[in-house]
Amino acid sequence: MVDVQSDARQYQVPPDEAFEDSGGFIDAPDLERIGGDLIELDGNLSHLTMVNLVYQWKAEGGSKRGWAFKVPSQWRGKVGAQAGIWIAADHARDQGLTNHQVKALVYHELRCIGLDDKGKVKVGSPEIEAFPDEILRFGAWNEPLRLAGVVFGQLTNGQMTFEPEAGV
Numbered sequence: 616m617v618d619v620q621s622d623a624r625q626y627q628v629p630p631d632e633a634f635e636d637s638g639g640f641i642d643a644p645d646l647e648r649i650g651g652d653l654i655e656l657d658g659n660l661s662h663l664t665m666v667n668l669v670y671q672w673k674a675e676g677g678s679k680r681g682w683a684f685k686v687p688s689q690w691r692g693k694v695g696a697q698a699g700i701w702i703a704a705d706h707a708r709d710q711g712l713t714n715h716q717v718k719a720l721v722y723h724e725l726r727c728i729g730l731d732d733k734g735k736v737k738v739g740s741p742e743i744e745a746f747p748d749e750i751l752r753f754g755a756w757n758e759p760l761r762l763a764g765v766v767f768g769q770l771t772n773g774q775m776t777f778e779p780e781a782g783v
Contacts, residue, residue, distance in 0.1 A: 622715035628708040634674035646670040646702060649721045657722070662730050669699035670721075676703020680710075681720050683727035685738045697736045700724035 633641055647670040654660045669686065676682075681702045686694050702720060706712075712720070723741070731737045743759045755764040 622713060622718075624714055626707060626712050626714050626717040628704050628712075629672050631674070631704075633672075634704070637674070639674045640671045640701065643670040643672045643702070646672070646700070646717075646721055649718055650700070650725055653718070653722050653725060660722075660725055663725060663728060665730070665734075666698055666728065666736055667696045668725075668728075669694055669696035671699065671701040672704045673701040675705045676701075679703060680706045681724045683724045683738050685728075685736055698728045698738065700728075 627645075629641060647668075650668065650670055654663045673682075681700060683698065683700050685698050686696050691697060700721065702717070702724070707717060707720075727738055727740065729737050729739055743763050745760060750760065755761040
C-alpha cells in the first residue's frame with residue numbers, strides 16, 4: 616500500500632553545504648534505496664538487476680533535473696559501476712519536489728539505461744520528447760505523441776484514474 620501522506624511530503628534534499636569540497640557530486644544512498652526498490656518491483660527495470668549502478672546528487676543541474684550515464688570503461692574499476700544516475704539537488708530543492716516526484720525522477724532516469732543485444736550497457740533517450748509549442752503547432756505528429764495523447768486524454772476525461780503503484 617502506498618503511503619500517500621509520505622509521498623506528498625517534500626523530499627529531504629542534501630543542503631548546499633554537503634557539496635563543499637566534493638567536486639559538485641556526492642554519493643546518494645537514499646536514491647540508491649529508491650532505485651533498488653523500483654528495480655525490484657517494476658518489470659520495466661528488471662534488466663538492471665544485472666547492472667552495477669552508481670547514484671549521486673549533483674549540486675547544480677544546469678538545464679537538467681537528472682541524468683543517466685554510462686561509466687567510461689577506464690573508470691569502472693574505480694567507480695565500481697557500469698552506469699549511473701544523478702539528480703540535481705538545486706532543482707529538487709528549488710522546485711520543492713515531493714517524495715513521489717523524486718521517485719518518479721529516479722524511475723525516469725533508470726528507464727534511460729538499457730542493455731544492447733550483446734548485454735552491454737547503453738543509455739538512451741525517452742520515447743516521448745517534445746516541446747509544448749511543438750505539440751500546439753503540429754499536434755501529435757508521431758506515434759509516441761499519439762499514444763501519449765490517448766493516455767493524457769483518458770486521464771483528463773476521468774476514464775482512467777491515477778493511483779501510484781503499491782510498494783514503491
